[in-house]
Amino acid sequence: MSRLLPEINGPADLKDLDAAGLQQLAREIREELINTVAANGGHLAPNLGVVELTLALHRVFQTPRDKIIWDVGHQCYVHKLLTGRRPLFHTLRQSGGLSGFPRRQESAHDAFGTGHSSTSISAALGMALARDLKGGDHAVVAVIGDGAMTGGMAFEAMNHAGHLQKNLIVVLNDNEMSIAPNVGGLAEYLGRLRTDPMYSRGKEEIEQLLRRIPAIGPRVVKVVERLKDSLKYLVVPGMFFEELGFIYLGPIDGHNIQALINVFQQAAATRGPVLVHVRTRKGYGYAPAEANSGVFHGVGPFDVQTGRVIKKDGPPSYTEVFGRTLVELGQSEPEIVAITAAMPAGTGLDHFARAFPERFFDTGIAEQHAVTLGAGLAAEGLKPVVAVYSTFLQRAYDQVLHDVCLQQLPLTLAVDRGGLVGDDGATHHGVFDFAFLRSIPHMVIMAPKDENELRHMLKTALEYPGPAALRYPRGAGTGCPLTGKPAVLPFGRAEVLREGNDITLLAAGSMVSAAVKAAAVLEGLGISAAVINARFVKPLDDETITRYAMRTRRLVTMEEHVLAGGFGSAVLELLGDRGLRNIRVVRMGIPDEFIEHGTRDRLLARCGLTADAAVQNALLMLNAARRTGKKAGAGLPAGGVAGDGRR
Numbered sequence: 001m002s003r004l005l006p007e008i009n010g011p012a013d014l015k016d017l018d019a020a021g022l023q024q025l026a027r028e029i030r031e032e033l034i035n036t037v038a039a040n041g042g043h044l045a046p047n048l049g050v051v052e053l054t055l056a057l058h059r060v061f062q063t064p065r066d067k068i069i070w071d072v073g074h075q076c077y078v079h080k081l082l083t084g085r086r087p088l089f090h091t092l093r094q095s096g097g098l099s100g101f102p103r104r105q106e107s108a109h110d111a112f113g114t115g116h117s118s119t120s121i122s123a124a125l126g127m128a129l130a131r132d133l134k135g136g137d138h139a140v141v142a143v144i145g146d147g148a149m150t151g152g153m154a155f156e157a158m159n160h161a162g163h164l165q166k167n168l169i170v171v172l173n174d175n176e177m178s179i180a181p182n183v184g185g186l187a188e189y190l191g192r193l194r195t196d197p198m199y200s201r202g203k204e205e206i207e208q209l210l211r212r213i214p215a216i217g218p219r220v221v222k223v224v225e226r227l228k229d230s231l232k233y234l235v236v237p238g239m240f241f242e243e244l245g246f247i248y249l250g251p252i253d254g255h256n257i258q259a260l261i262n263v264f265q266q267a268a269a270t271r272g273p274v275l276v277h278v279r280t281r282k283g284y285g286y287a288p289a290e291a292n293s294g295v296f297h298g299v300g301p302f303d304v305q306t307g308r309v310i311k312k313d314g315p316p317s318y319t320e321v322f323g324r325t326l327v328e329l330g331q332s333e334p335e336i337v338a339i340t341a342a343m344p345a346g347t348g349l350d351h352f353a354r355a356f357p358e359r360f361f362d363t364g365i366a367e368q369h370a371v372t373l374g375a376g377l378a379a380e381g382l383k384p385v386v387a388v389y390s391t392f393l394q395r396a397y398d399q400v401l402h403d404v405c406l407q408q409l410p411l412t413l414a415v416d417r418g419g420l421v422g423d424d425g426a427t428h429h430g431v432f433d434f435a436f437l438r439s440i441p442h443m444v445i446m447a448p449k450d451e452n453e454l455r456h457m458l459k460t461a462l463e464y465p466g467p468a469a470l471r472y473p474r475g476a477g478t479g480c481p482l483t484g485k486p487a488v489l490p491f492g493r494a495e496v497l498r499e500g501n502d503i504t505l506l507a508a509g510s511m512v513s514a515a516v517k518a519a520a521v522l523e524g525l526g527i528s529a530a531v532i533n534a535r536f537v538k539p540l541d542d543e544t545i546t547r548y549a550m551r552t553r554r555l556v557t558m559e560e561h562v563l564a565g566g567f568g569s570a571v572l573e574l575l576g577d578r579g580l581r582n583i584r585v586v587r588m589g590i591p592d593e594f595i596e597h598g599t600r601d602r603l604l605a606r607c608g609l610t611a612d613a614a615v616q617n618a619l620l621m622l623n624a625a626r627r628t629g630k631k632a633g634a635g636l637p638a639g640g641v642a643g644d645g646r647r
């Protein structure tokens with residue numbers, strides 16, 4: 001049988017496929033997903049679960065005229081395959097290739113860019129309002145997972161949409177999983193809708209059931225008819241959604257294409273907001289992903305035959321060291337409690353959850369709630385650690401400011417994935433946290449040079465009687481030995497790693513190792529470079545920084561963070577405040593633009609965040625000094641070398 005997928009150049013090509021054709025296409029799509037993600041890594045299990053759902057959506061709705069908005073967007077691969085991007089699918093998440101998320105710049109079929117959770121219903125409602133204001137009549141469909149539905153924004157949008165009664169379709173893709181098993185009252189309610197006949201049977205069906213009960217049945221029906229409203233509370237499936245103002249359709253088998261087509265046609269013909277409840281299996285159609293949908297949620301390259309993930313040997317990640325250290329500290333400190341917003345494994349808190357289940361809290365995808373929950377725990381004398389990816393902490397800015405810092409509560413923020421994360425790209429890089437945290441009074445910010453220092457910073461944060469953040473990167477640590485018991489570091493003090501007289505390389509966190517390498521290269525060129533590990537981004541070590549600034553007169557600041565408002569900016573402010581405006585400073589950091597996806601090393605190189613770039617910047621500064629007759633290091637090579645560092 002000839003292959004169908006290569007013939008699908010856009011959703012219109014689905015129209016002529018019969019049931020068997022659609023089934024065949026679903027099989028081919030699964031093959032393509034598995035082979036591509038096995039090579040490139042990516043979000044496999046979520047996509048395998050929505051193959052039939054996506055086919056049915058594109059069969060019923062006509063994108064780009066109709067709008068489909070994917071929540072989080074990690075499950076948009078099938079949509080990409082059906083909307084003209086199959087020829088480029090092998091470039092998925094590769095530098096310069098297709099993004100792993102919907103992007104308006106990538107295709108007219110991507111109605112809204114996503115990456116962070118729980119935005120789809122708000123965006124869809126906005127589009128529905130715009131449609132009505134402009135006199136349009138197209139459909140607007142938000143596709144949201146049961147995990148994303150736990151996010152506050154989703155509830156806010158449902159509340160508003162139910163009130164406005166605009167034509168809007170929300171497809172709830174319920175696979176009983178967030179990345180980990182989904183948590184909370186809503187998850188339990190959806191579970192009841194799936195399994196409890198009183199919830200999942202229609203009103204008429206229940207009436208028929210009651211009538212069949214001899215003698216009392218018909219009487220009960222009569223009573224029930226009189227108590228119509230109460231009946232509604234007893235038997236209307238999806239009552240929660242109905243009460244919010246939505247018409248509830250479901251639950252539907254999300255792997256039955258025809259059932260899905262039927263329900264989407266029904267939804268399209270219904271006026272007002274509709275919620276279609278679809279049951280799917282995460283990882284459907286690939287046994288290893290079905291068996292372990294957590295691992296295959298977002299997975300690196302793997303072997304298709306065995307499903308074995310291809311792991312590079314290497315040192316433990318920062319995340320792993322953080323998770324294990326928290327358990328170590330938790331043994332002797334019963335006040336320590338840990339909070340995650342739906343990322344127990346991603347943040348390394350799964351270790352703590354296993355060791356101290358009663359002191360571990362998963363809030364669902366609710367970063368705002370997670371931080372304020374921690375504030376409440378801190379207010380009552382406990383030591384909460386909120387472990388969160390830097391990019392998702394952006395969600396909880398006011399909670400950090402208003403609920404934690406304003407009250408000077410002792411809460412530790414373990415800010416994971418600080419810096420460039422790699423393949424997930426612009427939506428996920430954690431490069432704004434120094435800037436948004438350091439402007440908040442009372443906030444302490446630390447960034448470890450390696451995973452060993454991370455352990456001591458965790459202890460330091462937990463002993464500090466106020467809010468403290470430690471920020472560390474994604475991926476493997478440096479492989480350094482983990483020395484001694486976690487101990488409190490001298491507060492607000494930097495670490496001088498290398499003495500020098502010609503120039504000072506002043507680095508934060510992940511950039512310290514590049515600074516050390518650069519200094520060694522400079523030494524070979526006869527240049528004496530001091531290297532300082534800042535340790536604290538706030539408060540800065542005023543004394544050490546000003547001393548080295550005055551000694552060498554030239555500073556290079558290095559950070560894996562945007563230049564605007566970051567560590568280098570803080571150093572400039574400090575020098576200005578101390579009247580040291582004549583110190584020459586080059587700031588190395590991320591330029592004022594969103595950085596695309598690609599490997600972390602490649603992106604770092606593209607942003608000029610390498611030892612080589614630091615060497616080049618140092619040489620440029622020193623050569624410029626020589627040209628202008630100012631004192632410079634002895635024996636400098638003639639001429640400058642162009643660098644990427646931004647001034």
Ligand SMILES: Cc1ncc(C[n+]2csc(CCOP(=O)(O)OP(=O)(O)O)c2C)c(N)n1
Pocket residue numbers: 046049072074075115116117144145146147148149173175177178179282297341342343365367392395
């Ligand atoms: C604000 C925010 N917090 C956390 C995440 C990380 N995250 C991505 S997908 C996901 C689980 C989503 O579950 P669900 O919506 O049910 O989709 P599924 O993968 O099960 O299809 C989480 C927690 C995120 N993308 N955005």
Ligand SMILES: CC(=O)[C@@H](O)[C@H](O)COP(=O)(O)O
Pocket residue numbers: 072074115179297298346417421424474
């Ligand atoms: C879609 C999403 O937000 C997460 O799945 C994210 O991709 C996880 O990133 P890590 O791989 O860094 O845990």
Ligand SMILES: [Mg+2]
Pocket residue numbers: 145146147148173174175176177178
């Ligand atoms: Mg889910």
